[in-house]
Each structure stands twice: as structure tokens, then as C-alpha cells.
Amino acid sequence: MTAKKRYAVCGVSGRGIHMFIGALQKKFREQGEIVAMLDIDARRFEVCCEQFPDMKQIPTFIGEDSFDDMVAKTNPDTVIVTSMDRTHVIYILKALAKNLNVICEKPMVTTSEDCRRVLEAEKQSKGRVTVTFNYRYAAHCRKVKELILEGKVGRITSVDLNWYIDTYHGASYFKRWNRMRENSGGLSIHKSTHHFDLVSWWLDQKPVEVFAFGALNYFGANGETNPLKGDGRHCGTCAVRNDCAYYMRWAARSATQGPKDDHLGTVKAAYTNYRPDMCIFDSAINIEDTYTAAIKYDKGALFSYSVNFSAPYEGFLAVINGTKGRIELNVNHAVSRTPFPAKEYTLSYMPLFGGARDMIDVLEREGGHGGADPILQEDLFLGPDPKRGYEIMSNANVGAMAVCTGEAVWKSVKEKRSVTIAELLKEFY
Numbered sequence: 001m002t003a004k005k006r007y008a009v010c011g012v013s014g015r016g017i018h019m020f021i022g023a024l025q026k027k028f029r030e031q032g033e034i035v036a037m038l039d040i041d042a043r044r045f046e047v048c049c050e051q052f053p054d055m056k057q058i059p060t061f062i063g064e065d066s067f068d069d070m071v072a073k074t075n076p077d078t079v080i081v082t083s084m085d086r087t088h089v090i091y092i093l094k095a096l097a098k099n100l101n102v103i104c105e106k107p108m109v110t111t112s113e114d115c116r117r118v119l120e121a122e123k124q125s126k127g128r129v130t131v132t133f134n135y136r137y138a139a140h141c142r143k144v145k146e147l148i149l150e151g152k153v154g155r156i157t158s159v160d161l162n163w164y165i166d167t168y169h170g171a172s173y174f175k176r177w178n179r180m181r182e183n184s185g186g187l188s189i190h191k192s193t194h195h196f197d198l199v200s201w202w203l204d205q206k207p208v209e210v211f212a213f214g215a216l217n218y219f220g221a222n223g224e225t226n227p228l229k230g231d232g233r234h235c236g237t238c239a240v241r242n243d244c245a246y247y248m249r250w251a252a253r254s255a256t257q258g259p260k261d262d263h264l265g266t267v268k269a270a271y272t273n274y275r276p277d278m279c280i281f282d283s284a285i286n287i288e289d290t291y292t293a294a295i296k297y298d299k300g301a302l303f304s305y306s307v308n309f310s311a312p313y314e315g316f317l318a319v320i321n322g323t324k325g326r327i328e329l330n331v332n333h334a335v336s337r338t339p340f341p342a343k344e345y346t347l348s349y350m351p352l353f354g355g356a357r358d359m360i361d362v363l364e365r366e367g368g369h370g371g372a373d374p375i376l377q378e379d380l381f382l383g384p385d386p387k388r389g390y391e392i393m394s395n396a397n398v399g400a401m402a403v404c405t406g407e408a409v410w411k412s413v414k415e416k417r418s419v420t421i422a423e424l425l426k427e428f429y
């Protein structure tokens with residue numbers, strides 16, 4: 001029997017607890033064990049132990065300066081990085097310096113400069129970085145990859161991806177640390193890295209050049225639906241929340257508690273000195289909520305992208321056109337929140353010549369992100385599925401490419417010019 005892998009978790013976040021700690025505590029306890037938890041906030045350890053009481057025995061460490069002590073005392077093989085985005089780079093570099101492997105949540109880091117630091121550090125290390133791009137694992141997204149690999153589309157010429165995030169989920173980014181570019185890289189990095197990674201993986205091509213427009217339309221000080229100008233309010237204690245369209249879309253006048261939110265969870269006072277219900281109209285918000293971008297790939301595909309963080313329903317439309325055919329994938333991520341009868345997805349293939357349209361069904365699994373998370377967990381903790389026949393796990397190069405595409409998007413918006421990925425990644429492109 002092979003020895004259990006030893007994992008240290010840096011950042012006991014909502015995602016860290018549910019995706020990684022939960023999985024290792026339950027399904028994969030034969031294959032791996034958590035040997036340490038590190039966070040800047042001791043309350044996070046309590047929150048974790050409230051959900052997984054066995055975690056009470058696990059040594060805890062406070063802050064990045066305790067990393068070396070943690071490694072010396074607990075001897076992990078792999079560091080799981082699930083902290084606030086801007087801190088990922090700290091733990092990746094520290095882990096690589098000690099020749100440890102890293103499993104990192106997306107985005108790998110928040111700047112192109114940090115991408116280069118990670119890629120340089122990985123060259124000098126025996127450790128390797130895996131970035132957990134879970135969207136790749138959704139059954140319909142895997143099917144798109146398989147259709148492309150079968151040659152159904154031919155040479156890919158153009159891709160359209162329009163992503164819609166509803167008022168429930170979209171607003172959550174503007175209530176939390178994510179709303180500051182210095183924390184998350186902005187949503188073209190924090191969120192869109194998922195989308196850029198998915199398209200690059202489908203195409204098996206490298207992004208070359210980006211031109212984008214973007215704006216803060218719905219949130220921030222000039223948000224049209226702000227019921228009262230002023231900073232520093234919180235939903236839980238806001239005197240004007242019954243006049244806030246975003247709050248009332250998901251709550252009732254008679255409710256004593258605010259609506260449950262995708263990212264806020266139901267745990268009360270889950271953090272010390274930080275409230276994840278900050279006002280979505282605060283003037284400090286310095287990121288965009290709407291983007292369109294044109295992206296050129298190295299083997300000729302042209303990619304047209306848009307994302308909107310305040311839509312009436314949540315999902316995306318992806319279209320892949322090639323010299324032999326076309327794939328269309330229309331996904332609804334939150335049928336229960338959609339204000340009309342909706343299907344979870346439709347996937348179709350149309351040959352360019354000599355045939356009509358094939359509607360395609362896929363076998364979905366239970367679990368987070370449309371059944372994607374459990375399959376990713378299996379690859380991480382049992383090893384990549386040997387029967388799959390194509391590459392699906394993401395390394396640091398892939399993580400960097402997605403971050404740089406996101407940075408190119410917001411830089412193109414600010415600087416009103418096209419930005420190349422090579423100017424951001426430099427010698428690592």
C-alpha cells in the first residue's frame with residue numbers, strides 16, 4: 001500500500017474547507033491526510049472545526065511568517081493554496097523553495113510579474129504547481145474537448161464565449177475582498193481566468209494578443225440603483241437595504257437575515273475584522289463589472305469574449321466554428337435562480353456540409369460546479385484518470401497564460417491599446 005500523501009492547507013477559506021479539507025476528511029482519507037492549517041485569522045480554524053470536528057487535532061499556524069515552522073514541524077509533501085488571491089504567490093514561492101508540490105486554486109496569482117516569479121521558481125525546484133481549473137471537468141465542457149479532438153470541427157477559426165453572472169452571484173464579488181484589484185487582480189483575472197483557460201484548453205492554442213473594453217456599470221459609487229450615496233454600509237446592518245434592488249431581489253421585507261449567498265455561506269461571524277457583506281455601492285471599488293474582448297490565438301483562432309456580472313440569469317453561450325463544423329454549448333448554471341423555465345444545458349454539433357444538427361446529451365455527476373469538482377478531486381487525490389486519453393490537469397504555464405490574458409484585458413481597457421501576452425510573460429512566453 002502506498003503511503004498517505006501529507007497536505008498542508010494555506011488559507012482556510014470557504015473554498016479550502018469545502019473543496020479540499022472536506023474531501024480529504026471524507027472521501028479520500030485513505031489516500032491523503034491534512035497535517036497542518038495556516039491562515040492569518042484564527043477564527044477560520046474554528047469555522048473549519050465546526051464543520052469537521054476531527055480537524056481539531058490538526059496543528060494550526062498563523063500568518064506567512066509561520067510557513068517555515070509549519071513545514072519543519074509537520075513535514076507536508078504538498079501545499080494546498082486556497083487563501084485570498086493576492087497571497088497565493090507567497091505560499092507558492094515558499095513551497096517551491098522547499099521542493100514541495102503545490103495545488104493552487106485559480107487564479108494562480110494576480111499579476112504577470114508574479115507569474116514570472118512562479119515560473120522561475122518552479123525551474124529551480126523539484127516541486128510542481130497544479131492549478132485547479134475545475135470548469136474543464138464539467139461533463140459538457142469535456143464533451144466539447146472530445147468533439148474537437150475527434151476532428152468534428154476541423155481547423156478552428158473562431159470562438160464566441162458570452163458569460164453571464166446573475167445579480168445574486170455577481171453582487172457577491174462586490175461585497176468581499178474580491179472588489180479590489182490589489183486583492184483579486186480584478187474580475188478579468190479572478191473570474192475570467194476560468195473562461196480563458198477553458199477556451200485555450202479546448203483550442204490547444206496559445207493566446208497572443210488582446211484588445212478589450214470594460215466598465216463599472218452596476219456597482220461602485222455611480223451604481224444607478226444605489227438607494228443612498230455614502231460609504232461603509234454592510235447588508236446585515238444596512239438601514240436602507242429594503243430600498244436596495246440587489247438586496248431585495250433575493251430577500252423579503254419580513255426576513256431577519258439577509259439572503260444566503262454563493263460565497264458568503266450561512267456561517268455567522270465567520271471571519272475576524274472582516275465582513276463579507278460590504279456595500280456593493282462603496283466608492284472604494286476599483287474593478288470593472290462588464291467586459292468585451294477580442295483575443296487572437298497562435299494557430300489562427302479568433303476569440304470574441306464578453307462577461308457581465310449583473311445579469312438576470314447565470315450561464316454561458318460558447319460557440320466553436322471550424323472548417324468542418326460548429327459546436328454550440330448553452331449552459332444555465334443556476335436553474336433554480338432563473339426567472340423562466342430553463343434547461344441546464346444544450347449541446348449541439350452542426351457539420352458545415354452534408355448533415356443537419358446533432359443534439360448531444362452528456363452523463364453528469366452529482367457535486368459542485370455541475371459535477372466538475374468531484375472528478376477534479378479524484379484526479380488530484382487518486383492521480384489522473386488513466387482511461388481519459390487527453391490532458392486535463394493544469395500546470396503553472398497554463399495558470400500563467402490565463403492570468404496574463406486577464407491582465408491583458410484590464411490593461412487594454414485602461415491603456416486603450418492592444419496588449420500582447422508576450423509583453424507580460426516576457427522570456428516565459
Ligand SMILES: NC(=O)c1ccc[n+]([C@@H]2O[C@H](COP(=O)([O-])OP(=O)(O)OC[C@H]3O[C@@H](n4cnc5c(N)ncnc54)[C@H](O)[C@@H]3O)[C@@H](O)[C@H]2O)c1
Nearest residue numbers: 011012013014015039040041044082083084085087105106
Ligand atoms: N475554482 C472555483 O470554482 C473557486 C470557487 C471559489 C473560490 N475559489 C478560489 O478559492 C480561494 C478562496 O476563495 P474564497 O472565496 O473561498 O475565500 P474566503 O474569503 O472564504 O477566504 C479567504 C481566506 O484567506 C485568508 N487569508 C487572507 N490573507 C491571508 C494570508 N496572507 N495568508 C493566509 N491566509 C490568508 C482569509 O483569512 C480567509 O480565511 C480564492 O483564490 C478563490 O479564487 C475558487
